[in-house]
Amino acid sequence: DADVTQTPRNRITKTGKRIMLECSQTKGHDRMYWYRQDPGLGLRLIYYSFDVKDINKGEISDGYSVSRQAQAKFSLSLESAIPNQTALYFCATSPSWDPYGYTFGSGTRLTVV
Amino acid sequence: DAKTTQPPSMDCAEGRAANLPCNHSTISGNEYVYWYRQIHSQGPQYIIHGLKNNETNEMASLIITEDRKSSTLILPHATLRDTAVYYCIVRVVSTGNQFYFGTGTSLTVIP
Numbered sequence: 092d093a094d095v096t097q098t099p100r101n102r103i104t105k106t107g108k109r110i111m112l113e114c115s116q117t118k119g120h121d122r123m124y125w126y127r128q129d130p131g132l133g134l135r136l137i138y139y140s141f142d143v144k145d146i147n148k149g150e151i152s153d154g155y156s157v158s159r160q161a162q163a164k165f166s167l168s169l170e171s172a173i174p175n176q177t178a179l180y181f182c183a184t185s186p187s188w189d190p191y192g193y194t195f196g197s198g199t200r201l202t203v204v
Numbered sequence: 205d206a207k208t209t210q211p212p213s214m215d216c217a218e219g220r221a222a223n224l225p226c227n228h229s230t231i232s233g234n235e236y237v238y239w240y241r242q243i244h245s246q247g248p249q250y251i252i253h254g255l256k257n258n259e260t261n262e263m264a265s266l267i268i269t270e271d272r273k274s275s276t277l278i279l280p281h282a283t284l285r286d287t288a289v290y291y292c293i294v295r296v297v298s299t300g301n302q303f304y305f306g307t308g309t310s311l312t313v314i315p
Contacts, residue, residue, distance in 0.1 A: 095247075126305075133291070134248070134305035150304075181247050192238055193303060195247025 094118050095196035097182050103202045104172050112167045112199050114182030123165035124183040124193065125149075125157060134181065140165055141187075172203040208292045213310045216286075222279040224309050226292030229273045235296050237268060238303070239277045241288040248291065248305070251277065282313045 095116045104110050114123065122141050126134040136149030138157040146157060154176060156168045169176055179200050183193040209227040216222040228237065238253040252259055252266045254275075259266040265278040279286050291308040 131307065133307045136304065179245055183247070192240070192250045192253065193248070195249070197247055198245060200245070 093197065095182055095184055095194050097180075097196040097199050099199060100197065101200045101202075103204060105204055106173055108172050110169045110172055110201070112169075112180055112182075112201070114165045114167070114196060116163050116182075116184045116194075118184050118186075118194055119162075120184035120186045120194070121162065122185045122187065123159065124185075125155075125165070125167045126181045126183065127151065128179040128181065128198075137167065137180075169201075169203075172201075174203045177201060177203045208294060208306060210290075210292050210306065210309045212307065213312070215312050215314055216279075216282045218284060218313050218315050219281055222282040222286065222311060222313070224277040224279075224290050224292075224311065225274065226276070227274045228292070228294045231272050231294050232296070235294045237266065237272075237275050238293045238295060239264070239266065240291045240293065240303075240305070241286075242291070242308070243285075243288040251290075282311075284313050284315065287311060287313045 098113045124139040125137040127137055128134045135151050137155050138149055139147050140159045143159050158166050179198050181198050182196040185193045236253050236255050239251040240248040242248045252261055252264050254266045254268055268275045289308040289310050291305050293303050
C-alpha cells in the first residue's frame with residue numbers, strides 16, 4: 092500500500108456541487124498539505140496542517156476548506172465547485188523534523204464541468 | 205524563502221550526464237537547496253538536498269557554488285526514465301517552512 096493515499100484518483104463533477112478529496116497516510120507524519128497543479132503553473136499550496144488542531148491557509152485557499160480528522164487524515168473540500176478548479180490535486184506529508192521534505196500522494200485529477 | 209530560477213526545458217542524450225542548473229542569488233545562510241522531480245503527472249519525488257557542501261546519493265549529485273548563489277543537479281547517466289520536470293527549491297528547514305514549487309525544468313532524455 093502507498094504511504095500517502097488519495098481518493099478518488101479521478102473525479103468529474105458539475106459546477107455548484109460540493110466535493111471532498113481525501114488523503115490518508117501511514118507515515119506517522121504530523122504535517123499534511125494540499126497542493127494544486129495547473130498546466131504551466133507548477134504546484135501551489137492550498138492549505139496545510141502541522142497537527143490535528145492546526146489549520147493554515149496557503150497561497151490559494153479561496154474556494155476551498157479542509158478538515159484534519161485525525162493525524163493520518165486530511166481532507167480537502169470544494170463547497171461549490173467551479174470550472175477553474177479543474178486541476179490535479181496533491182496531498183503531501185512531512186514529519187515535524189523534515190530534512191528530507193515531503194512524501195506526496197499520487198494525485199486526484201478533478202474536472203468541473 | 206528565496207526564489208529560484210531554472211531554465212524551462214533541457215534535452216540530454218541517454219547515457220550522458222544531465223546537468224540541471226538553478227540560480228538562487230537571494231538565498232539566506234540558513235536555507236537549504238532541495239531538488240524534487242515529477243514524472244508525468246505523478247506526485248513529486250524527493251531527490252537530494254544540501255546546505256553548502258556538495259552532496260551525492262544513489263540518484264544524483266548536488267553541486268553548490270561557494271557563494272551558494274547557484275547549484276547544479278547532476279544525473280550521472282541519464283536514462284529515459286529520468287524524463288521529468290525537475291524543481292529546485294530553497295527553504296529554511298528548522299522552521300518547517302512549506303515548499304514553494306516553481307515551474308521547474310522539463311528534462312527530456314533522448315534515445
